[in-house]
Amino acid sequence: MSYYPILQKYNGLDFQNIFDTTTDSDIERAISAESINELALLHLLSIKAASKIESIAERSKELTTQYFGKTISLYTPIYLSNYCTNKCPYCGFNASSKIERKQLTEIELEREAEFISDQGFQHVIILTGESKQIAPLSYIESCVKILKKRFSSISIEIYPLTETEYKRLIDLGVDGLTLYQEVYNQSIYKNLHQGGAKENYLFRLNAPERALSQGMRTVSIGALLGLNNWRKEVFFAATHARYLQDKFSSSEISISTPRIQPQVNQFKPEVIVSNRDLVQIITALRIFLPRVGINLSTRESRALRDNLIRLGVTKISAQSSTAVGGHTASNNTSSPQFETADKRSLKEIKDHLLNCGYQPVFKDWVSF
Numbered sequence: 021m022s023y024y025p026i027l028q029k030y031n032g033l034d035f036q037n038i039f040d041t042t043t044d045s046d047i048e049r050a051i052s053a054e055s056i057n058e059l060a061l062l063h064l065l066s067i068k069a070a071s072k073i074e075s076i077a078e079r080s081k082e083l084t085t086q087y088f089g090k091t092i093s094l095y096t097p098i099y100l101s102n103y104c105t106n107k108c109p110y111c112g113f114n115a116s117s118k119i120e121r122k123q124l125t126e127i128e129l130e131r132e133a134e135f136i137s138d139q140g141f142q143h144v145i146i147l148t149g150e151s152k153q154i155a156p157l158s159y160i161e162s163c164v165k166i167l168k169k170r171f172s173s174i175s176i177e178i179y180p181l182t183e184t185e186y187k188r189l190i191d192l193g194v195d196g197l198t199l200y201q202e203v204y205n206q207s208i209y210k211n212l213h214q215g216g217a218k219e220n221y222l223f224r225l226n227a228p229e230r231a232l233s234q235g236m237r238t239v240s241i242g243a244l245l246g247l248n249n250w251r252k253e254v255f256f257a258a259t260h261a262r263y264l265q266d267k268f269s270s271s272e273i274s275i276s277t278p279r280i281q282p283q284v285n286q287f288k289p290e291v292i293v294s295n296r297d298l299v300q301i302i303t304a305l306r307i308f309l310p311r312v313g314i315n316l317s318t319r320e321s322r323a324l325r326d327n328l329i330r331l332g333v334t335k336i337s338a339q340s341s342t343a344v345g346g347h348t349a350s351n352n353t354s355s356p357q358f359e360t361a362d363k364r365s366l367k368e369i370k371d372h373l374l375n376c377g378y379q380p381v382f383k384d385w386v387s388f
């Protein structure tokens with residue numbers, strides 16, 4: 021069993037009809053219910069629900085405080101390598117991009133890790149482009165061994181792996197996986213991912229489950245917003261998260277809502293997702309998935325992040341660079357994957373959270 025048969029079943033829904041016929045009382049029922057089903061989630065994602073965003077946001081805020089308290093977890097990404105064999109047109113690292121390619125050496129990673137841990141971070145996410153030839157599993161393993169000396173939580177955002185490969189990384193101390201499906205609509209996925217290993221839709225879709233089956237502690241999934249009708253994509257990401265949460269109840273599932281940002285290829289999104297849409301997305305997700313973490317990266321502006329922290333987000337990145345070796349100035353020569361918007365330092369973000377009555381959390385996990 022995997023999420024795929026469930027996705028196929030939902031593909032049979034008449035989404036447009038549900039969105040078009042959602043009534044005020046459907047939305048009000050979803051806001052006041054103890055828990056909501058998939059149909060009620062669609063009501064909260066409908067166009068009509070946008071006019072009730074204040075009430076939806078109020079409920080989302082209440083549930084977030086109930087389940088997470090006033091805490092925000094903080095992490096930062098470390099880009100290890102920007103070599104990639106895939107051609108995702110929305111990404112600055114794609115194989116056709118004329119950018120300088122770079123991969124950190126062990127010495128460069130040591131320097132990057134020292135700088136980041138001196139800032140106070142305890143949780144890092146390591147990222148690579150998808151080139152198993154240039155950044156093979158053995159390279160990732162060497163990097164994890166270096167990072168393990170300084171950080172209590174290490175997540176990976178790399179190419180999808182087999183169960184055995186995930187187990188190897190978990191045994192070394194990796195405790196988190198971030199893997200976005202990019203777009204759940206299979207025909208759009210096929211059009212956007214031609215050539216390269218990423219062509220394999222199902223291998224990617226089932227990767228979170230493979231990692232969880234091997235004992236991965238936390239898994240973050242999501243759709244890249246802007247590639248398809250966002251209401252449908254959010255619905256699929258949300259039902260995928262609920263499926264994983266129900267099946268792997270001792271692991272932590274979280275969801276991200278990345279929007280396409282400007283990058284070197286000047287890719288134009290198919291669909292514009294406005295700030296107001298993003299507020300609707302995050303607050304609807306919270307009501308559908310009260311226990312699931314919601315992540316928001318520095319892709320988004322300072323003002324929007326500060327606002328969303330109060331409404332449903334539970335984990336944010338800080339002081340991010342999307343360039344390989346981007347944390348340490350002397351390494352900062354490679355092109356970024358995309359532009360970040362919130363450029364505040366970790367200290368500025370931490371001070372802001374404390375001023376708003378939130379506890380910044382650097383470590384919520386001790387591994388032995």
Ligand code: SF4
Pocket residue numbers: 104105106107108111112113114115148149150218
């Ligand atoms: S999104 Fe990932 S797989 Fe696609 S081009 Fe960028 S780095 Fe490569």
